[in-house]
Amino acid sequence: MNIQKANIEDHIRLTEITKKSKAYWGYSEEQILAWDNQLTITQDYIEKNPVFNLVDETKIIGYYSYLKLENNQVKLDNLFVLPEYIGKGFGSFLMNDFLERIRNEKYEKVILDSEPNAEQFYQKIGFIKIGEFETSIKNRFMPIMEMKL
Structure with a gap:
């Protein structure tokens, strides 16, 4: 497993991961469709924000992204893993990478x-x-x- 910066071409895969992960919690297909705009990761989003993929060999299985705010703050905007990886430590793996990254960038x-x-x-x-x-x-x-922090 490794974590690497997302490319704009990853937007379809990241959207798929987001929707599948959200559906894992029992939300209906209709609800997922109603949230389509909020659950879609665009090329523009990846271009403008820090987005990092969790990769198992060559397959993206999760990701996180964050927004840089004022006053040395960040907002964790997304952290998702595919349903088959939930509960196996991959969310923590992503979170640890995120926290280490923003501490190194001196966020508070x-x-x-x-x-x-x-x-x-x-x-x-x-x-x-x-x-x-x-x-x-x-x-x-x-x-x-x-x-x-």
Whole structure:
């Protein structure tokens, strides 16, 4: 396994990983379609933001991306692995690479909007919940989390 910078040609594969990973949590096909814009990774997105792939030999099996904010902060925008790799340590592998990368870039804080099903994953790593917001699904709330570095 290795992590490498994404190329704009990876956008279709990263979109596929995002949608399959999101569907893993039991969301209907209709819901995934309703979220199509939010779950699509474009060439432009890859060009403008740091995006890193998790590669198993030659196959991309996961990725993360982040947004550079003001005041030495970043927002973890995406962290997804294919469903068959969930629960096997690959999310932690990606997260460790991400945290090491942003520490080396001298960032002081990370924020993220967590998939509700992933909140415990982020808490185990050291993120704390600082708020939440209701999503397009009634009574479904996205935790807002942060970690000071």
